[in-house]
Amino acid sequence: MSTISREEVAHLARLARLEVTDDELDAFAGQLDVILESMKTLAEVNTDGVQPTSHAVPLVNVFREDQPQPSLPRDAVLAGAPDTAEDRFRVPRILDEEA
Amino acid sequence: MSRIIDKTAAELAADIREGRLTSVEVTTAFLDRIDAVDGTLNAFLHVDREGALATAAEVDAAVAAGQELGPLAGVPIAVKDVVVTKGLPTTAASKMLEGWIPPYDATITERLKAAKMPILGKTNMDEFAMGSSTEYSAFGKTLNPWDNGRIPGGSGGGSASAVAAKMAPLAIGTDTGGSIRQPGAVTGTFGAKPTYGSNSRYGLIAFSSSLDTPGPVSRNALDGALLHEVISGYDPRDSTAIDAPVPPVVAAAKAGATGDLSGVKLGIVKEFAEGTDAAEPGVIAAYEAGVEQLVKLGAEIVEVSCPSFTYALPTYYLIAPSEASSNLARYDGVRYGLRSGDDGERGLEEVMSLTREAGFGPEVKRRIILGTYALSAGYVDAFYGKAQLVRTLIKQDFEKAFEQVDAIISPTTPFIAFKFGERTGDPYQMYLADLYTIPTNLYGGPGVSVPVGLSEGMPVGLQVMGPVMGDDITYRVAAALESTQETLLADTAPEIEGK
Amino acid sequence: MTQQIDGSQARRSGLNDYDKAVETYEPVLGLETHIELDTRTKMFCGCSTTFGAEPNTQTCPVCLALPGALPVANKAAIEATIKIGLALNCHIAEWTRFARKNYFYPDMPKNFQTSQYEEPLCENGYVDVVVDGKEYRVEIERVHLEEDTGKTLHVGGATGRIHGATESLVDYNRAGIPLVEIVTKPVPGTGALAPEVAKAYTAELRDIVRSLGVSDVRMEQGSLRCDVNLSLNLPGEEWGTRTETKNVNSLRSVERAVRYEVRRQSALLDAGERIFQETRHFQETTGETRAGRSKEEATDYRYFPEPDLAVMEPSREWVEELRATLPELPRKRRERLQAEWSLGDKEMQSVVNADAVDLIQATVDAGTTPSGAVKWWLGELSRRANESGEELAALAITPKQVAELQGMVDDGRLNDKLARQVIDGVLAGEGDPADVAAKRGLEVVSDTGALEVAVEEAIAANPAVADKIRGGTHAAAGVLIGAVMKATKGQADAGTVRKIILDKLS
Ligand SMILES: [Mg+2]
Ligand SMILES: [Zn+2]
DSSP states (O other), X not given: OOSSOHHHHHHHHHHTTOOOOHHHHHHHHHHTHHHHHHHHHHXXXXXXXXXXXXXSSOOBOOEEOSOOOOOOOHHHHHHTOSOEETTEEXXXXXXXXXX | OOSGGGSOHHHHHHHHHTTSSOXXXXXXXXXXXXXXXXXXXXXXXXXXXXXXXXXXXXXXXXXXXXXXXXXXXXXXXXXXTTBOOTTSOOOTTOGGGTTOOXXXXXXXXXXXXXXXXXXXXXXXXXXXXXXXXXXXXXXXOOOBTTBTTBOOOSSSHHHHHHHHTTSOSEEEEEESXXXXXXXHHHHTOEEEEOOTTSSXXXXXXXXXXXXXXXXXXXXXXXXXXXXXXXXXXXXXXXXXXXXXXXXXXXXXXXXXXXXXXXXXXXXXXXXXXHTGGGSOHHHHHHHHHHHHHHHHTTOEEEEEOOGXXXXXXXXXXXXHHHHHHHHGGGOSSSSSSOOOOOOSSSOHHHHHHXXXXXXXXXXXXXXXXXXXXXXXXXXXXXXIIHHHHHHHHHHHHHHHHHHHOSEEEEESOSSSOOBTTSSSSOHHHHHGGGTTTHXXXXXTOOEEEEEEXXXXXXXXXXXXXXXXXXXXXXXXXXXXXXXXXXXXXXXXXXXXXXX | OOOOHHHHHHHHHOOOOHHHHHHHOEEEEEEEEEEEXXXXXOSSSOOBOOTTOOTTSSOOTTXXXXXXXXXXXXXXXXXXHHHHHHHTTOEEOSSBOOEEEEOOOTTSTTSEEEEOOSSOSEEEEEEEEEETTEEEEEEEEEEEEEEOOOEEEEESSSSSSSTTOSEEEEEOSSTTOEEEEEEEOOBOOOGGGHHHHHHHHHHHHHHHHHHHTSOOOOGGGTSEEEEEEEEEEOTTSOOOOOXXXXXXXXXXXXXXXXXXHHHHHHHHHHTTOOOOOOEEEEOTTTOOEEEOSOTTSXXXXXXXXXXXXXXBOOOHHHHHHHHHXXXXXXXXXXXXXXXXXXXXXXXXXXXXXXXXXXXXXXXXXXXXXXXXXXHHIIIIIHHHHHHHTOOGGGSSOOHHHHHHHHHHHHTTSOOHHHHHHHHXXXXXXXXXXXXXXXXXXXXXXXXXXXXXXHHHHHHHHOHHHHHHHXXXXXXXXXXXXXXXXXXXXXXXXXXXXHHHHHHHHO
């Protein structure tokens, strides 16, 4: 029996914009325990006074000068789009939320 | 060994430069080999015969005109389909990106083009580089040339299979938790994960941003080193790139090939040795025979303790899915790629969800859900944050070890290529494939896998791990090990039945 | 039209009278302001930021979030943010980093916004504003840097609004433009003046940012956008639940939004209902706020540190170098101008309240006296702006035109009455004051011959008055002046007419 409920998985799927089937809900609910187990294992590790590591070499202040570079030609921008209109990306109507 | 495809990249480059072969001849030979055997192996998702031959012809013209050429000019290469190539389909082996033609080149692609290396095509992989068997490609699995019933490793199974089967002398891979080294080990090829940040990630379809590293796949260390120097170096378009000279890996590979490792101290991780029950006896035997060879070459073996390596797998499984869930949010059917379920009635949110349901395979979905969970309300400190702290401990273990030794060695993978379907049922069994490779990704240092022998007739790899920006030592040790072998393991692979 | 649940609730409970509401409840304000920087390029890529370009022509792999693209932070944007932080008396972080704010929206290409979370670039500052002669300190919680979204066009609905639209069209030119977010701490203690304090703070913030030269802060182009937080509580009790009203995009709207929420919330509280912590949207046309996304779903942004960017450690040397470049800030400048213009505190406060400092200075710079400039902007022009519900600066008259107008008055070519008619013409787009005066024939009659005839006629028509003047009652001249002005349709100069009358009758 998994510790994470189907409802919780359904909520995660909605956050991640994944339309999941009932079978997937069950499967994922069980597999999320991998994460919980990982967390439990790491919780035992003493990390007091330890600084986080995000990259191999600690990099700081990596900046770019404010110099314009060419943008892509618009044809190339829109070429891969599933749907376009008026030189813009067309999407279905947006429900439930107010812009 | 008279065939063009049996030659190493270094030999081919010299033959082209010195006029013994044309790049068109060489490129054609590999394209013909792809035609002959890839129907069986399915290592390529896309082959660009025309484009490759056009580059080859340019090289031949340049040679004829007496122009100076780069060290690998005219030598063809296969590129993992996670690297963006302008004008060539790039899918990351996902239905989500089927048919997408990028309008730009990855930095690595630019460097291959500048080096005048004909791009043969794009290689198969686990979808979005998530997997250890290439069984999670949306476009069919790739077979291991050594045994067609077995996996070629993953995620870069296509690149490894292509090089092992001599469809390409060189390939580009990417390594997040072992995706270059583990396929290398199970296909009898050489693969290197360079120091994180020494190779640009710009144009690399992101899986886990703080771990992804592109690198070379080849038949031996010298070829790998030549390619390493072509693709490496600072890139201002990648904020995590290291602005420092590329370690002299070609010179190191040449030094290693002399077979002298005197004065080199190699570390063996105590905690790996204690956990050998995770590894197959045949793998351990082949690896230990390799260690003996290294000792014969003059290397000193020192046991080092890296207690935090025990936490590498759980650390990885908190960091990688977290970053992946966010990196893969952009695939929403708005700007490029698949859109599914847009019937004119449904709202955007539903269409996005249907698109992502249709476009992503099971392993990608699983990791997105895992990552979403790990990042969701209230958990980020306990999960991602904690994992970043443990990462520091792992890094400190490496740093302490490298005060004692020049490099650390281990088996690359606990088991030989497993049979298709054997581990897909239980994700954790699949994740174990990366047991030995993951610590290096978390640390950020370099790691290579070099063939060390056979177990049950299947290749076994030995991993050499180095300190950050110490890539050269890993090549030196790998080349030294190769020097003890009569022929390259890749040259002993069984012949492949065409289809 | 979708009926918003608590829109109807508000209607049922109605709106309270504002004055009554603030007699009962104490408002607590909070303001979140987003300001687009005017760097040449976007926050994380080299695309140009020019306003008004053709759709999707200022986009690249990075700001379209194509697979594989990576961000690199714009140094100028970081410097601009530090300058804003310094001008707002903030502490500049020694160690700070970007974070990803994850949520799906089609105008956000990556489906996460690169922003900052627990480690903002600047923290703990303040801005002082004066309202009704009293100073209020608005404390700044944080100033952080993030990126703007694209623009979505809603098609198929009657009004271009999202409701009723059949589809939406997205332009990513704006996506990735650097955006500075400035968040205040809760501001209690403003009482009935909450709307004015909110407005004064926003105006001050705008002026500070503008003085720094890091943004042109054009509210009408959306380069400054406000979210207004407001809660009410009974005196002595804990602070109430706050609402967040989004997209309040003019100074006047800030004031209206606060006023509306005070009236709406107080009505609900009076009726014994509870206030939901929710996002609301300001309606420019009606001045109402309306409920937004369904309030039950708490947003979970899954913030985590951005792995594609390096951390930032602004050195103290760098911060001090930037501090040294700070210009005279608005408050100092106002003190200087008040002295230069010889205005009293009350008068200067009126100028500030009318948002007329820049306008008056530009008018003075165009060659007129401070008193002349103040007279027009605070008088006639403010009255007209009020009438039409516009901001003063939005009136169709420039400081240069106002200077020209006052110049004509100073030269005796216009009197105040004629000048007001000239303003009509300028506002109607008929040209500069001199053109309008010429076209409409509004100049003062300076032809003494014509005036003498008119005076003769006035004397003849009012013999009794003429006798009084002859008798020494000069005050009676007013009647004759009035008659002459009437005869010349107001275009005579009253002083000249008076002189002619007295010459003739003395
Ligand atoms: Mg914000
Ligand atoms: Zn861009």
